[in-house]
Amino acid sequence: MTTNAAPTALFVEALDNLKGQGRRSLLALLGVVIGSGAIVALLNLGHMAQLETLKRFRQTGVDMLQVVAQPTGAEPVGLDLGALKAAAASEPGVVRVTPLATARLPVRAGARQIDAMVAAVPPAMAEVAGLRAATGRLLGPIDDCGAAALVGARLANDLSGPGAALAPGALITVGDYGFTVVGLLRPVPMEALSPVDYDQAVVIPLACARRVAGPDPTAALIRLRLEADPEAVGRRLTTRLSRPGLSVQVRDARAMIRAMNAQAAVHSRLLTAIGAISLLVGGIGVMNVMLMTVMERRREIGLRAAIGATPGDIRLMFLIEGVVLSLSGGALGAALGVAATAMIARMSGWTFDLALWVLPLGPGMAAVVGLIFSLYPAITASRVHPIEALRAD
């Protein structure tokens, strides 16, 4: 490309030209704004989703197996505690087994009654699930089956009447049995491997499970050694624990993370494709604006050519205009994209976090699109014949 002018001078010239037509161009840039915004928003959402995924394994860790048993018939069959202990003892990879039983039961406090999850857990669960008392105390070995109960933070709130806040010492009814509330739990983040959402649950000693939930534990969390193969252990446990009328499922943390990531990847790929399509449409908008500009400024092009602009000078000037135009649309889109992620994070209760590497991608792709789609208008401009252009009065 032969140019007589210094490229930096053409850059300044292009910026000056753009100033004159800001608002109209901005409208036509909508596609680029949306495309860039979508790409920035989606990549950042992906980043945030990954953080959220990791958060859900923070307490239990990734060396954990979850065993869940579901009766296939009407019989309330559960895991055979003896078989579970024997199986765990025979597996060198197993560090600790924490069984629990869950059931959905009506819970009554005073005049209020709510159907809630009731989790019967051994004292060790407090450490595994990260339970802490907001008021009162946690369950200990002393409780054995002393009809003591803990109430989750949100459930406690829901069970509190006006002027009668649920507090340790209160009596509640779970199913047909009376329990004394010994403590209220602090809010606990929902863990991926936990079969219980403790914020909305009543927690009672496992020794009492028989009274309210049935004879056997319905689930177990199994901590493994780091070097153990979770899939192999899971397979062996599934076979050993299965019995007629009971379906046993074992899930391990790593496989779940893999599945979550794979799903997130599919989503982000799909959404990135949408962003790319928006950018493509935006690029056509840019081409439109630039072609219009070239048409409107034929005389200017003719004059510039007459006084010494080479076709290269003119091509470069319009290319720079197109790229700067798209870049500004892309930057605006990036800002909107970040704002959108902040809003989505707020609505879905995620923590907002900005991945800085995401920021230049939207405007960068917009600039590339601007360059490609400005090529044709720029070449058209460089072919304008000065005589014809100057004659058009």
Place this chain on the structure above:
Amino acid sequence: MARSNFDPSIPDLAGSLRAPGVSCFEGAPAALALVGVSKAYGAGPTRVPVLHDISLNIPAGGLVAIVGPSGSGKSTLLNLIGLLDQPDSGEIRLDGQRVAFRSAAEAARLRNRMIGFVFQSFQLLPRLTAWENVALPLLYRGVPRAERRVRALAMLESVDLADRVDHRPSALSGGQCQRVALARALIGEPRLILADEPTGSLDTATGATVMDLLRDLNRRLGTTIVMVTHDPDLAARCNALIEIRDGRIRTQREEAT
């Protein structure tokens, strides 16, 4: 091309076109020469011949008017002289050098260095201020912005517009616009100024001022000026006159200076 500058059919104006203080003599290198130039537009059966075998010399320091009725080919002639278009046959010589028209970029470079343009409708860029308009040819010569500004301001001062440097064309009168355009044509210190109806959009008094400026320029700096005009008064104030009719040079007249 077999023809030379001394071909008797070429109107040689050099001998009689003397700017004060410039000595011109027979056979002096012409600022501009056309040798056997023909030009037609269109192709096939719709081809319209515009110029036929035109040869002429315009000596350095001349002030030449090209006149002729509409459609006579004078604008085409001006476009050829201004290197905005290339002849179908024949050659154009600038300072004795044949113009090769090898590429659009090279023609643009030659225009930028050698020729200043003045148009009937001024052709100022409306978004640019007066000084930015004036400085435009220097942009395409790679001159840095600060220097462009300094030189444009000096140029505007010389056309009496020192107090209008930051005005846009819309805030200037017609006469002021044409003076800005003149400053733009001059800033590159060209050898040749081509003016197409330079006073065509101006009233008589303003037109006369612009013409005075052109004449003064021609006298003081010895810049060669070629102008196309309809105005007989304007033509009368030039040193020489070429009349075009039907694509041929019909008459030429030389004025005593």
